[in-house]
Amino acid sequence: MLVASGLVKHYGGVTALDGVGITLDAGEVHALVGENGAGKSTLVKIISGVVRPEGGTVELDGARVRFADARQAAAQGVAIVSQELMTYDDLTVLENLFPYGAPRRGGLVSTREMRRLAEPVLAELGLDPPPHARVGELPLADRQLLEICRALLQNPRVLILDEPTSALPRDAAARLAAVTRRLAGRGLAVLYISHFLEEVMRVATRVTVLRDGRVVLPGEPAADVGLDSLVTAMLGQPARHATAATAAPRRPGGAAVALNGVTVPGRLREVSLTAEGGEIVGLVGLQGSGHLSVLDAVCGRARPSSGTVRLPDGRRPRSARHAVTAGVAYISGDRKGRGLMLDKALWENITSVSWLGQGRGGLMPRRSRLVARSRGHMERLRVRGDVHGRAGNLSGGNQQKAVLAKWLDADPAVLALDDPTRGVDVGARTELHAIVRDLAAEGKVVMIASSDLAELVELCHRVVVLQRGRIVDALEGDRLTEPELSLAMNAGFADPL
Numbered sequence: 001m002l003v004a005s006g007l008v009k010h011y012g013g014v015t016a017l018d019g020v021g022i023t024l025d026a027g028e029v030h031a032l033v034g035e036n037g038a039g040k041s042t043l044v045k046i047i048s049g050v051v052r053p054e055g056g057t058v059e060l061d062g063a064r065v066r067f068a069d070a071r072q073a074a075a076q077g078v079a080i081v082s083q084e085l086m087t088y089d090d091l092t093v094l095e096n097l098f099p100y101g102a103p104r105r106g107g108l109v110s111t112r113e114m115r116r117l118a119e120p121v122l123a124e125l126g127l128d129p130p131p132h133a134r135v136g137e138l139p140l141a142d143r144q145l146l147e148i149c150r151a152l153l154q155n156p157r158v159l160i161l162d163e164p165t166s167a168l169p170r171d172a173a174a175r176l177a178a179v180t181r182r183l184a185g186r187g188l189a190v191l192y193i194s195h196f197l198e199e200v201m202r203v204a205t206r207v208t209v210l211r212d213g214r215v216v217l218p219g220e221p222a223a224d225v226g227l228d229s230l231v232t233a234m235l236g237q238p239a240r241h242a243t244a245a246t247a248a249p250r251r252p253g254g255a256a257v258a259l260n261g262v263t264v265p266g267r268l269r270e271v272s273l274t275a276e277g278g279e280i281v282g283l284v285g286l287q288g289s290g291h292l293s294v295l296d297a298v299c300g301r302a303r304p305s306s307g308t309v310r311l312p313d314g315r316r317p318r319s320a321r322h323a324v325t326a327g328v329a330y331i332s333g334d335r336k337g338r339g340l341m342l343d344k345a346l347w348e349n350i351t352s353v354s355w356l357g358q359g360r361g362g363l364m365p366r367r368s369r370l371v372a373r374s375r376g377h378m379e380r381l382r383v384r385g386d387v388h389g390r391a392g393n394l395s396g397g398n399q400q401k402a403v404l405a406k407w408l409d410a411d412p413a414v415l416a417l418d419d420p421t422r423g424v425d426v427g428a429r430t431e432l433h434a435i436v437r438d439l440a441a442e443g444k445v446v447m448i449a450s451s452d453l454a455e456l457v458e459l460c461h462r463v464v465v466l467q468r469g470r471i472v473d474a475l476e477g478d479r480l481t482e483p484e485l486s487l488a489m490n491a492g493f494a495d496p497l
């Protein structure tokens with residue numbers, strides 16, 4: 001149905017695509033995988049017309065197409081849900097669902113018609129938001145699903161999903177996988193880009209792997225490709241297997257983060273928790289359970305009405321900025337909360353936080369030193385990009401790594417991580433985990449919330465479970481397994497706030 005062939009695209013000296021082709025057939029879920037920076041999003045942008053290739057063609061039903069933009073692509077039946085969230089946060093749910101023109105009756109926008117069209121699609125994805133709520137107020141996961149609803153409301157024949165589950169909790173991701181298969185069953189051609197390889201293997205009928213802008217595995221039946229060979233194709237070498245968290249050295253007793261009877265109205269109730277230097281403490285819960293509010297309290301983003309939060313230097317976080325200067329690094333996988341200066345060079349980004357903390361009154365280090373330091377962090381995290389290039393030119397996953405590089409440069413005492421490996425490829429995920437373990441071994445406090453339970457089990461010494469603003473369990477040792485975590489998150493609800 002859709003055939004791209006021989007696509008070539010360079011960005012300056014970088015070869016993003018070097019003769020890439022892919023065929024999407026009706027009724028298939030075709031997965032596209034590859035490391036961060038392999039060229040996946042560039043391929044999508046060329047199909048949607050956002051980026052012009054230097055060579056190659058895109059054909060739809062045998063006719064060559066060159067869409068001017070995503071809107072024209074949608075009009076011809078190619079709907080794209082891109083990696084970056086594109087919701088209009090100030091508009092309502094309904095307004096967001098019909099961006100290219102709302103249904104009208106007698107010349108007037110018909111809210112009733114909008115609801116009639118939207119409701120079954122929302123229901124299929126398990127969404128039930130108040131239709132007049134502002135989208136900015138919805139949780140990230142709902143916003144991501146909403147974008148998919150918007151694409152489906154265009155009745156596409158080709159649906160392109162670029163990392164559709166990166167912000168989704170497991171149940172929603174599973175629901176989306178089922179919906180995706182159903183859509184293919186109805187004859188849609190689906191291109192599915194994801195870093196969650198197990199999910200890819202479950203949902204895809206065929207899989208194409210890109211490495212360094214080239215196709216290294218062309219549209220193989222997913223059933224014939226094992227997970228290991230998929231990883232090997234992506235990385236060009238077998239993956240290093242992560243060691244279990246229990247093997248990580250633990251030296252508790254250093255400076256700690258301590259929450260004592262912390263209540264944040266509507267979010268946390270009398271939460272007491274100590275995370276010591278050297279410890280990796282996980283935080284988990286269903287949406288709205290308060291696990292992210294614990295991070296917010298540590299980062300000075302939520303003020304307790306009673307109780308105290310103490311940072312390793314003995315101070316209380318008074319504001320987000322104050323927490324930064326007190327050595328708290330907050331790293332979020334939420335792309336919008338990433339905090340890179342996209343127009344500035346990578347080295348300026350990477351060295352920006354430490355300058356905040358150390359710069360006052362001191363001498364600005366020489367630029368060459370800052371660049372060299374940035375290069376060091378980039379190598380360690382395998383950030384693929386030019387140290388002098390704009391941060392905005394990096395692929396999504398590489399931007400995520402650049403944020404971590406920035407905080408590594410600041411040498412924080414506390415790492416508050418919120419889904420830090422969202423959208424990051426398998427190789428980088430393992431690398432990132434190794435770095436987090438190293439930082440803990442150096443005596444730093446690590447607190448991590450993740451929607452990826454496997455990540456928590458692999459990484460944490462202890463995982464604290466919250467329900468309705470309260471700590472209800474803490475799992476460690478033999479009890480720290482995915483099924484136990486899932487059970488603790490869902491079982492026996494605490495009293496409501």
Ligand SMILES: Nc1ncnc2c1ncn2[C@@H]1O[C@H](COP(=O)(O)OP(=O)(O)OP(=O)(O)O)[C@@H](O)[C@H]1O
Nearest residue numbers: 011016036037038039040041042393394395396397
């Ligand atoms: N506007 C741009 N300017 C310069 N380089 C760019 C630009 N967009 C992409 N690149 C580069 O092209 C390469 C491919 O990027 P692309 O975004 O397609 O990767 P990706 O496979 O989607 O990665 P990710 O999994 O991280 O999203 C990367 O090296 C990236 O840095």
